[in-house]
Amino acid sequence: MQKYRLAATAILLAMLAAFPFLEPEVYYLSFMFSVFMYVILASSWNFIGGYAGYLSFGHAAFFGIGAFATAKAASMLELSPLLTILASIPAGALAALVALIVGYPCLKIRGPYFSVVTICFAFVVELTVKNIEFLGGAEGIYLKFMDIPEKLSRSILYEVMLLLMIVTLGVAWWLGRSRLGAGLKAIRSDEEVAETMGIPTAKIKIQAFILSAFFPGIAGGLFAYYLTYIHADVVFNINISILIVLMAMFGGGGTWLGPIIGAVILTVVNEGLSTFAQAEIARIIYGALFIVVTIFMPNGIIDFFRKKGGG
Amino acid sequence: MLEGKKIIKRFGGLTALSEVDFEVRRGEIVGLIGPNGSGKTTLFNVISGIYAPEGGDLFFEGRKITNLLPYERARMGIGRTFQIVRPLTGLNLIENVSTGVLYGRKKTAGARGAKEKAMEILAFTGLTEKARRLPGELVLEDRKRLEIARALALNPEILLLDEVFAGLNPTEISNAIELTFRIRDTYGTTIFMIEHVMKAIMSTCSRIMVLNFGTKITEGSPEEVANHPEVISAYLGAAYAAC
Numbered sequence: 403m404q405k406y407r408l409a410a411t412a413i414l415l416a417m418l419a420a421f422p423f424l425e426p427e428v429y430y431l432s433f434m435f436s437v438f439m440y441v442i443l444a445s446s447w448n449f450i451g452g453y454a455g456y457l458s459f460g461h462a463a464f465f466g467i468g469a470f471a472t473a474k475a476a477s478m479l480e481l482s483p484l485l486t487i488l489a490s491i492p493a494g495a496l497a498a499l500v501a502l503i504v505g506y507p508c509l510k511i512r513g514p515y516f517s518v519v520t521i522c523f524a525f526v527v528e529l530t531v532k533n534i535e536f537l538g539g540a541e542g543i544y545l546k547f548m549d550i551p552e553k554l555s556r557s558i559l560y561e562v563m564l565l566l567m568i569v570t571l572g573v574a575w576w577l578g579r580s581r582l583g584a585g586l587k588a589i590r591s592d593e594e595v596a597e598t599m600g601i602p603t604a605k606i607k608i609q610a611f612i613l614s615a616f617f618p619g620i621a622g623g624l625f626a627y628y629l630t631y632i633h634a635d636v637v638f639n640i641n642i643s644i645l646i647v648l649m650a651m652f653g654g655g656g657t658w659l660g661p662i663i664g665a666v667i668l669t670v671v672n673e674g675l676s677t678f679a680q681a682e683i684a685r686i687i688y689g690a691l692f693i694v695v696t697i698f699m700p701n702g703i704i705d706f707f708r709k710k711g712g713g
Numbered sequence: 714m715l716e717g718k719k720i721i722k723r724f725g726g727l728t729a730l731s732e733v734d735f736e737v738r739r740g741e742i743v744g745l746i747g748p749n750g751s752g753k754t755t756l757f758n759v760i761s762g763i764y765a766p767e768g769g770d771l772f773f774e775g776r777k778i779t780n781l782l783p784y785e786r787a788r789m790g791i792g793r794t795f796q797i798v799r800p801l802t803g804l805n806l807i808e809n810v811s812t813g814v815l816y817g818r819k820k821t822a823g824a825r826g827a828k829e830k831a832m833e834i835l836a837f838t839g840l841t842e843k844a845r846r847l848p849g850e851l852v853l854e855d856r857k858r859l860e861i862a863r864a865l866a867l868n869p870e871i872l873l874l875d876e877v878f879a880g881l882n883p884t885e886i887s888n889a890i891e892l893t894f895r896i897r898d899t900y901g902t903t904i905f906m907i908e909h910v911m912k913a914i915m916s917t918c919s920r921i922m923v924l925n926f927g928t929k930i931t932e933g934s935p936e937e938v939a940n941h942p943e944v945i946s947a948y949l950g951a952a953y954a955a956c
Contacts, residue, residue, distance in 0.1 A: 584811070
């Protein structure tokens with residue numbers, strides 16, 4: 403069974419990797435690119451929000467920090483395409499560093515208070531970027547596009563994002579089975595009891611928070627390069643923060659598969675609705691979907707699979 | 714091995730513990746009794762580090778632990794249960810216990826080793842058949858056993874049991890008393906327990922401490938304590954103590 407699943411996953415990933423070679427329209431490439439991106443964001447958010455139960459509503463901040471750091475580095479240092487892509491890694495590290503600094507005081511606050519503080523944090527970051535000319539200010543930052551056909555450059559970024567998604571999901575897989583993951587689950591259940599079990603709660607919450615900021619930071623950098631122009635209004639949009647939370651919870655927080663399911667379904671629904679339905683109707687369908695899932699599957703769509711699996 | 718000197722804990726204007734001294738020696742089963750609101754659970758919370766005392770010091774095996782975090786104390790070997798059972802809901806019994814093993818004092822060989830150890834502890838506490846259930850599906854007796862199993866996962870030197878007998882019927886109490894002795898004899902764990910059930914405390918403890926209004930009023934063997942006038946007065950009123 404385990405072997406079977408592994409083979410199926412490998413085939414699926416190979417198919418995804420082969421997709422650009424079929425010469426699809428750019429629209430489909432961009433669509434898949436954003437699916438990968440949201441899987442990365444939701445799965446990373448899940449480290450702190452799902453496993454530890456600390457619902458961060460400011461995760462777009464880490465995404466945006468990665469985007470701006472990469473864009474600034476690329477435009478200022480006139481980096482080559484390869485270096486621009488690689489620059490997203492230190493940009494992710496910067497996001498992780500910010501998570502460390504912010505997480506230290508913020509993770510002492512629990513429940514809804516933590517969520518509110520993270521929203522404020524995201525606004526502070528956004529306003530800071532908007533008001534400092536050096537960081538792009540109100541105009542945003544342009545990136546130089548690769549000196550190759552558009553489709554090829556988009557295919558390259560598609561593959562890089564896919565790779566990042568695989569790495570993120572690999573880390574998520576490890577986390578779900580690790581000592582760290584077990585500790586985080588104990589925190590979600592009862593933090594005080596977790597402490598008396600010998601779990602250094604303050605330390606592992608920060609570790610989870612750092613991890614959950616790192617991958618979105620890298621994703622932000624790749625996103626910036628994909629768009630070739632970024633603005634604070636786009637990458638720090640609070641709707642992204644909310645969407646990340648919704649995706650993870652919709653699919654099933656605290657599980658490996660949940661955020662993947664949630665991110666895929668909601669990206670497809672969002673995209674499909676905006677293409678085929680009027681905006682008003684799209685919103686109604688979107689809302690109805692949430693109501694149905696919340697009522698019948700309070701732990702997310704993952705519930706549906708669990709019940710089917712007979713346990 | 715565990716010693717408290719002049720422990721003071723206040724909540725606003727209320728003094729929950731005033732200059733309480735206590736000592737628990739290795740291998741003992743010590744009881745802590747007292748009327749409701751006398752500060753028993755507060756003392757346990759101070760020992761395990763959930764509350765910081767306003768005054769006094771705690772020592773564990775000669776080392777001062779007053780300023781250590783709860784998890785650091787746990788890792789030194791102070792395990793505890795909670796009066797109102799607090800299992801890790803959403804995780805099955807194996808996960809509840811194996812998490813404790815993973816972060817406990819003995820290094821285990823990864824997730825598998827932790828799971829094996831967890832099964833061993835569940836067997837010891839008589840929960841093998843329910844190992845894959847969720848805590849919410851258990852009856853009270855089993856939840857209390859789980860509470861003990863989770864504390865044992867740490868491999869503690871001393872176990873603080875906060876009213877594990879409360880709410881159990883006589884048969885269950887006998888089983889729990891047997892389990893208490895078994896813990897000490899098998900693992901060599903020292904036990905410090907809060908208890909209201911007199912049958913349990915009289916038959917298990919070698920020494921009993923009595924708290925009343927945050928002050929230690931007496932300490933001694935079960936018989937001495939039971940006949941102490943101040944204890945009788947604390948529980949039944951001064952009129953009974955006089956006769």
